[in-house]
Amino acid sequence: MDEIEYDFRRLEEKWAPVWEAERPFDVDDSVDDRPHKYILDMFPYPSGDLHMGHAEVYALGDVLARYWRLRGCRVLHPIGWDSFGLPAENAAIKRGVNPRDWTYDNIAQQRSSMKRYAASFDWSRVLHTSDPEYYKWNQWLFLEMFKKGLAYRKDSWVNWDPVDQTVLANEQVLPDGTSERSGAMVVKKKLTQWYFRITDYADRLLNDLDRLEATWPAKVLTMQRNWIGRSRGAEVVFTVEGSTREIPVFTTRPDTLFGATFMVVAPDSDLASELAASAEPAVRAAFAEYLTDVQKKTEIERQDATRPKTGVFLGVNAINPLNGESVPVWTADYVLADYGSGAIMAVPAHDQRDLDFARKYDLPVRIVVDVASDEPNDPAASRVPLTGDGPHINSGPLDGLNKADAIAKAIEILEEAGTGKGATTYRLRDWLISRQRYWGTPIPIIHGEDGELIPVPADQLPVVLPPTEGLDLRPKGSSPLGAAEDWVNVPDPRDGSPARRDPDTMDTFVDSSWYFLRFLSPNDDTQAFDPERVKAWAPVDQYVGGVEHAILHLLYARFITKVLFDLGHIDFDEPFEALLNQGMVILDGSKMSKSKGNIVFFGEELDKFGVDAVRLTMAFAGPPEDDIDWADVSVTGSHKFLARAWRIADDVTSAVGADPSTGSAALRRVTHKLLADIGGLVESYKFNVVVARAMDLVNHVRKEIDSGAGAADAAVREAAEVLALVLSMFAPHTAEDMWELLGHEKFVGLQTLPVADESLLVEDSITAIVQINGKVKERLEVATDITEAELLERATALVASALEGKTIRTTIVRAPKLVNIVLAD
RNA sequence: GCCCCAAUAGCCCAACCGGCAGAGGCAGACGACUUAAAAUCGUCACAGUCAGGGUUCGAAUCCCUGUUGGGGCACCA
Numbered sequence: 015m016d017e018i019e020y021d022f023r024r025l026e027e028k029w030a031p032v033w034e035a036e037r038p039f040d041v042d043d044s045v046d047d048r049p050h051k052y053i054l055d056m057f058p059y060p061s062g063d064l065h066m067g068h069a070e071v072y073a074l075g076d077v078l079a080r081y082w083r084l085r086g087c088r089v090l091h092p093i094g095w096d097s098f099g100l101p102a103e104n105a106a107i108k109r110g111v112n113p114r115d116w117t118y119d120n121i122a123q124q125r126s127s128m129k130r131y132a133a134s135f136d137w138s139r140v141l142h143t144s145d146p147e148y149y150k151w152n153q154w155l156f157l158e159m160f161k162k163g164l165a166y167r168k169d170s171w172v173n174w175d176p177v178d179q180t181v182l183a184n185e186q187v188l189p190d191g192t193s194e195r196s197g198a199m200v201v202k203k204k205l206t207q208w209y210f211r212i213t214d215y216a217d218r219l220l221n222d223l224d225r226l227e228a229t230w231p232a233k234v235l236t237m238q239r240n241w242i243g244r245s246r247g248a249e250v251v252f253t254v255e256g257s258t259r260e261i262p263v264f265t266t267r268p269d270t271l272f273g274a275t276f277m278v279v280a281p282d283s284d285l286a287s288e289l290a291a292s293a294e295p296a297v298r299a300a301f302a303e304y305l306t307d308v309q310k311k312t313e314i315e316r317q318d319a320t321r322p323k324t325g326v327f328l329g330v331n332a333i334n335p336l337n338g339e340s341v342p343v344w345t346a347d348y349v350l351a352d353y354g355s356g357a358i359m360a361v362p363a364h365d366q367r368d369l370d371f372a373r374k375y376d377l378p379v380r381i382v383v384d385v386a387s388d389e390p391n392d393p394a395a396s397r398v399p400l401t402g403d404g405p406h407i408n409s410g411p412l413d414g415l416n417k418a419d420a421i422a423k424a425i426e427i428l429e430e431a432g433t434g435k436g437a438t439t440y441r442l443r444d445w446l447i448s449r450q451r452y453w454g455t456p457i458p459i460i461h462g463e464d465g466e467l468i469p470v471p472a473d474q475l476p477v478v479l480p481p482t483e484g485l486d487l488r489p490k491g492s493s494p495l496g497a498a499e500d501w502v503n504v505p506d507p508r509d510g511s512p513a514r515r516d517p518d519t520m521d522t523f524v525d526s527s528w529y530f531l532r533f534l535s536p537n538d539d540t541q542a543f544d545p546e547r548v549k550a551w552a553p554v555d556q557y558v559g560g561v562e563h564a565i566l567h568l569l570y571a572r573f574i575t576k577v578l579f580d581l582g583h584i585d586f587d588e589p590f591e592a593l594l595n596q597g598m599v600i601l602d603g604s605k606m607s608k609s610k611g612n613i614v615f616f617g618e619e620l621d622k623f624g625v626d627a628v629r630l631t632m633a634f635a636g637p638p639e640d641d642i643d644w645a646d647v648s649v650t651g652s653h654k655f656l657a658r659a660w661r662i663a664d665d666v667t668s669a670v671g672a673d674p675s676t677g678s679a680a681l682r683r684v685t686h687k688l689l690a691d692i693g694g695l696v697e698s699y700k701f702n703v704v705v706a707r708a709m710d711l712v713n714h715v716r717k718e719i720d721s722g723a724g725a726a727d728a729a730v731r732e733a734a735e736v737l738a739l740v741l742s743m744f745a746p747h748t749a750e751d752m753w754e755l756l757g758h759e760k761f762v763g764l765q766t767l768p769v770a771d772e773s774l775l776v777e778d779s780i781t782a783i784v785q786i787n788g789k790v791k792e793r794l795e796v797a798t799d800i801t802e803a804e805l806l807e808r809a810t811a812l813v814a815s816a817l818e819g820k821t822i823r824t825t826i827v828r829a830p831k832l833v834n835i836v837l838a839d
Numbered sequence: 840g841c842c843c844c845a846a847u848a849g850c851c852c853a854a855c856c857g858g859c860a861g862a863g864g865c866a867g868a869c870g871a872c873u874u875a876a877a878a879u880c881g882u883c884a885c886a887g888u889c890a891g892g893g894u895u896c897g898a899a900u901c902c903c904u905g906u907u908g909g910g911g912c913a914c915c916a
Contacts, residue, residue, distance in 0.1 A: 019878090233910070236843065240912055247916080265916060278916090319840085319914045348914045358916045367914050441915055561910090634864075636852060641909090646851050648865045655864080658879090694855090703853065706863035713863090720880075783859050788897040790859055826896050832858050836896045 020657035022624030025747040030132065038761045039083075039134040041090050043547065048088040052551045053079040054530055054590075055133075056559030056567075057094045060120035061101050064127045064616050066599040066606070067560065070642065073632035073744075074596050074701065075558040076133040080743040081696045083134075084767040090551055091134055092533040094141035095121050098149070099522045100178055100195055103453040107487050113453045114482075117144060127616065132625055132746045134763060139536040143525035144453070148532065150476030151542035152525055153458040155574070157469045158581055160459070164211045165447075167467070171282065171352065172446060174203040179489030180450045181207055183521060184443050186566070191317065202282075202309070208448035208457060208518065212573050216242055216440040219572055222588055229592035231639065234564045241565050243441025248425050250359060250434040252277060252332040254289070255340050261285065261332055264354030264439050267361065268428065269420030271336040272409035273382035274359040275372065278325065280349040281308045283356035289328045289343065297329035301345065308347045316347060323348055323371040334359075335433035336424065337410060346371060354439050362393065369399045382409045383417070445570065447521045450493040452485065454519030461514050462506050470515075471507055477515065493517035526567055527574040530554050530589060548584055557590035561639075564595070594699055597641040599632075614644050626745035627653040633701040633744050656748045659712050659737055663752035665719055668731045670757040677729025678722060682774050684714045685733045690770035692740065701744075708740050731756070739767055784809040785834040786816060802827045809833035 033039075055075035058068060079091035097117050106113035121142060128135070141148055159165040173182040177198035186194050193200050212219075220242045223235050247266035254261060261277060279286045281304060290301035304326045308316075315321065325346030332343050341359075348367050349358050362372035363381045372379055372394075379394040385402040393399045406412045411427060412420040428434030448457060456477045458470040470477055480501035485494045496502055496517035506513035528542075534551050535544035553575075571589050579587040598605065601612045619628050630652040635642040674682060688707050695704045715733045719725045735756055742749035742762045753762035777798055782805060784792040792812045796805060806827050810817065813835065826834040 233843075237911060240842090243912095243915065245915070263916080267916080317914075321914085323914085346914095348916095350915065353915045360916090365916070367916075370914090439915080564911090634851090640845095640852095643851080646865080648851090651864055654878095661879090700853090702851095702864095703862075706853070709863050716880085781859080785858085785897075788858090788895095793859075824896065826858090828858065832897090834858080834896050 020660045020748075022626060022653070022656075022747065025751050026130075026132075026625055029747050029750050030130070032760065033132070034129070036760075037137065038764055039079075039089075039091065040136045040138045041088065042138075046088050048086060050551055051079075051082040051087040051089045051556070052530075052554045053082065053089055053091045053556045054533075054554045054558070055091075055093065056557070056563065057096050057526070057529065058124060059096045059099060059101070060117055060124055061105075062120060063123050064131070066614050066616055066619070066644065068124075069131065069616055069619070069628060070596050070599050070632045071558060071560065072128065072131060072133045073629040074594065074638050076629070077633055077696070077701050077743045078556050078558065078594070079134050080746075080763055083763060084739060084742070084765065085693070086766045089134075090533070091136060092139050092536075093128065093133070093135040093137075094139075094529065094533065094536075095124070095143065096522065096526050096529075097121060097142045097144040098454045098519075098525055100180075100449075100451060100453070103451055103487060104178070106453075106482075112482050113487070114144070117453075118142075130620065130625060131629070134746070139533055141529065141532055141536045143455075143522070143529065146476045146478050147537075147539065148529075149455040149525070151532065152455045152520065153470070153475050153477060154472070154542055155528060155578075156455075156520065156524070157458055157472075159210060159577060160467075160469055162577075162581065164214070164577060165208060166211065167206055167208055168444075169204065169206045171202045172205050172207055173200045174205075175200055177489075178451070179491050181205065181446055181448065183446045183523070183566075207446050208516075209444040209446055210524075210573070212445045212570075213440060213442055215573050215576050216244065216442050217438075218576055218587075219442075219569065220244055222572070222576075225588065226593075230590075231561070231593060231595050234561065234568065234593065234595065237564045238569060241442060241569065244438060245440075246436075246438050248421075248428060248434055249355070249437040250428060251335060252341075252359065253335070254343070255331040255333055257330075259289075261343070261357050262355040263357045263359045264437060265359055267364065267421070268424035268434070269406060269409075269412060269415075269417055270361040270364050270382050271334060271359065271424055272406075272412065273361040273363050273380045274334055274339075274341060275362060275378045275380055276341050276360045277332055277343045278346045278349045278358050278360050278368075278371070279328065279343060280351035280356040281305050281326075281345045281347050283351040285356060286328070286345045289330055290345075293329035297327070300326045301328065304345065311347070323367070323374050325371060325375065327375075335431065336427065342377075344371075344375070352443065353441070362399070364393075364399050364401060366399050369393055369397065373397065380408060382406055382412075445521075445573075447524055448518040449521055450491065450517075451489070451519060452479070452482065452487050452494045454522060455525065456495065457516040457518050457520060459516040460504060460507060461516060462508065463511060463513060466508075468507055468513070474507075493519065495519070523566060523570045524574075527570040528578070530557075530571070531578075531584070543583075545583070552584065553586045553588060554590045556592045556594065558594045558596065560598070561595040568593075594638060596638045599642045599644055601643065602645045603643060619649065623649040623653050624656075624747075626656055626748045629746075630656065630705065630744045634705040636702055638699050638701060655709055655712065656741075656745055658716070659708070659741060660748050660752055660755075662712060662715050662719070662730075663734050663738060663755040665725045666731050666734050666756060667726045668728050672728035672731050674728045674732035677727045677732065678718055679729075679774070681714055681718045681723070681727075681729040681733055682771075683777075684711055685729070685736050686770045686774045688740070689736060689768060690772075690775060692767070696743075704740065705744060708737060711737060711740075736768070738762055739765055780830050782809070782830055783832050784813055785832065786813060787836055788834060791816060796830050798830050800830045802829045805829045806833055810835070 055071055079089050083089045102113045102117045106116045173187050175182050175193040175196055175198055177196040187200050245266050248268035250263050252261045290298050325344045328343045328345055330343050331340045360368035362368040362379045383404050384407050385400040385404040403417045405414050406420045425436045458477045460468045462468055480498040487494050502515045531543040534547035538544055575589040576587045578584045606613045627649050631647050631649045635647045688711055738749045738752035749762050779795050780798050781793050782796045783790050821838040823836045823838040
């Protein structure tokens, strides 16, 4: 008797070298008419070794990649590294090593862990965003955008991280006002920086989310919609009294123009300074003092909506273009300089913030919408503004109209008079992409002595980072590259006169916003991506990654895709057809962290239970989007199941090709039911259910072998083969070995899943239930094609005693499953 | 404060269109094998679906209210 037992170490050592040598999952550029599927897992950042979060995402992504291969598709499943970024640089500074060495050492470690984990990646097309061969095309992309005016410089208030000593994009500042990277409280600084004009794409980025409704998580769609934050309304131009100076305001409620009793300008806006400058000295002093106060406030203080309103009168009045009324102009920090025009008309009767301010400074409150209510409607007394709908009053031409009609009418009047127009604004701001740090893609711009911005000529790309030798990488508020004299001083491409390179590097989110295209032709040194390959593979059919990128990375990738579409480089404008966000791996109800000491180590889990058991556990723990509490799952249980499955393949004694129709029909039904259901289950991400069904099949086969048809039955072989195929998605070593035990040639992962035989699924009898008043009373075996009349007759006969003396009010018959007899009371 | 999602056995989770609450696993009890243990194999038990109301012949499933947990947004005019 064969004494070999299931031993995950033996299987890993047996199969890893075979896959490494034969590369079954590499995809070449040959033409192939199978359907193509591009399955992409978010590529990792190389900080240390892989952790349990990686273990989850790469297990689940691989289930999908391997599933589509079993379905006969040609699958592209690449991997690479998002290897530029601050952590590398900070770690390098701390340890005195080169950020490049630190990064590539970590990549080497992660790469070997990833290979051990046996995800079916195409290892022939690995890319690292920190390779000049990659970032050359990042620079190309930047210049494409620069030429179209989509990359530009402006002087503005920016988010400054005082720890990392660099600017941050709005998306990198957390709601509490801290930096998502360093955790430091972000401060505002006025600096000239590079931006991408993402706001030009706000409408499309918002509207196109509708197309992703069925295939992206609702949560991500909501977050993106909130982030873009479109508001429709009107721009209304007020004029400063006794001057020609104009104050444009944005409002969503132009219908309440007659209720505007004052105006508010953001204190940190240019407009406020200008207005104050021409005011009398007392006002100037008061403004200066207020501005200083405001700028001392942290973001978190400023954003606290419950904070009492403060402000200063600017000493001027402005004329309401609709009714000619003169209203005072104030400045207050509840108005933001960088939203709308940085100024508002205040309608205290119908807006909470304006009402709070009016009450504080005793400004008039005028009701212009007659909101129906039983309570007395007096916002000035109740402190509650009237935000409902109703006929307008005190509003001249708008009187009697409801909200929607009054808004339309107000815009019409403004447009006719040339004092305003319908307008839309967004919460989304332009994407600030320059960073004052070393380890990133150099911005390929040369600053001429005359201040001109000159693109680095295409034949001089890439602009390669200078060596770190002699550079001080410590954060100091300006890019370390500026000190690399040999690098930064270059001849002006126009005439050879002295010029300087732009010393900043790009936000690493630029790198990751198009990497999915580079995977299609990673070694092409003539272009960023090959249009033929793009046509064959893109867009990505299935993207898999963490919800932490719900806004940042996904919004940027969508934006860049639309830019590339507009520039004619690609013919689609959404990068990711479907998105799966996996949850986190946690421990004992909380996030794993070094400081809490509650960490499960990736390598240790693999050592203890084996790669296959860990991967299977990731899939089996629950719905993929839920968090997995490692304390709640049993990797041992997974291991036991795999051993049980493997032994079945070992037990099979029938020959390859044995005709299953001669075998156990009951077992065949279970096997084929799984085959029939597996597609729907995997495609709706119910991997845990697939595993449960595979366990069920194992239980049935075991029973059949031990106390049924026996190991030689052909249906047992059929079930074992299906098991090997299904398990290849979760447990590649075990499945490959089972496939071999069953007498087949490698590779199980390149096989096609058999189609379910429908005729085996048809049951000829079923258990019908008999209810009285909706309560189950009896069960009976009936033919599946029983008629309603016959079913009712048999059911009635069965419960005859219970019906005695009762009046039947009605009967519900759902043949062949159910009869419900409803009695009159 | 506003919006969204969830709640099923001791635990993790299933349940197609409203039709017998249970597919699977963990933990548990018992048995077989064993000198014994582990491994293995087998058997068993356990909830009426967060609470309350409604619709329906019939509700875990649909509707309303609330509780708890999670997430998002939050001075964006």
